[in-house]
Amino acid sequence: MARLLNHKKRQAMRYYNSKTINGKTFEEVRKSVEGALKDAGFGILTEIDLQKTMKVKLDKDYLPHTILGACNPVYADKVLSIDPSISTMLPCNVTIREIENEKHEVSTINPLFAMEGVGNAELRVHAGEIQDKLQGMLDRL
Template sequence: MNYYNSKIIKGKDFSVVRTEVEAALKEEGFGILTEIDFQATMKKKLDKDYLPHVILGACNPTYADKVVSIEPHISTLLPCNVTIREMESGDIEVSAMDPAAAMKVVENDEIVQHAEEVNEMLKNVLKAI
């Protein structure tokens, strides 16, 4: 099983793709809880150069509430990460974790069912951009 889904975007600027990703996430009921500028962090901490690359911690509050109500420690696996990174070719790759793959370690079918629903929503985000 793959642990993520992704899409390659050609011919668009990184900032345009990011705006589209954020709008598509909002449309699916997600908010952005965290943001990591991977490029800036690696430059600052390791003096290593990367192309633009951000990690967005996306959360759908309804589903977060459902799974935390079932298993409080599940919050260690939240939020859902969505990455946007520029590739050497100039194309932009948008990837979203597969929450169903991550939640299988909990061994609770009810949680996995919710995670599969969230995975479909994240796939919808990729389709929308």
Template sequence: MTYHITKTIETNDFEKAKELVTEALKNEGFGILTEIDIQATMKKKLDKDYKPFLILGACNPHFADQLLGIDPNMSAMLPCNVTLRQLENGKLEVSAMDPVAAIAALGSKSIEPIAKEVKLKLEKALHTLA
């Protein structure tokens, strides 16, 4: 089982791609709660050079509320990470965590349907990216 949903974008405009990803997620009910700039962080902390690379913490409040209502400790699994990174060939890759894979080890039948719905919304958002 793979642990992520991935789409390669045929552009090298990182800022434009970030806008497109944010908008695609918004269209599926997700907002961006956090943004981690891996490129800047690795340069600052380790003096290592990375190509542009972001981790976006995406959250759909409706589904988050459902999960937390079932198990407040699910907060450790939130938000859904969506990454945007420049590949060696200059194209951009967008990856989202697969919520079904993420909760598989928990064996929770009450959470599984929610994870499947979230996965479908993440897949739909990534599918709309050109």
């Protein structure tokens, strides 16, 4: 029974959080996201330009869509100290995607959802703190 309840709880939790931003260019949104991430203690370790990648690899046209690999080194150190293999779940992905002209969606991974499957209560505490920081970043946009 407990397993079924955990499954239902996981299904109810979204794997990402997002915010739609209107009236700005992609680059303006990106600058806002980078500033808000920095204010929340995150740096950007990686960047994937999906628009460019899909064009080069599949000759498909996408609207601008970028994945930023964001890392808060303090929290990365905390979770790696608990479970070094958790590095498979780092960094936190933050995406910026153009929906239509001057309308963009900024999305972040929900670390609570991601860590739920690991089954370590100590990691969940930190995941909740990271979730709060990422949600705060979205709220500031």
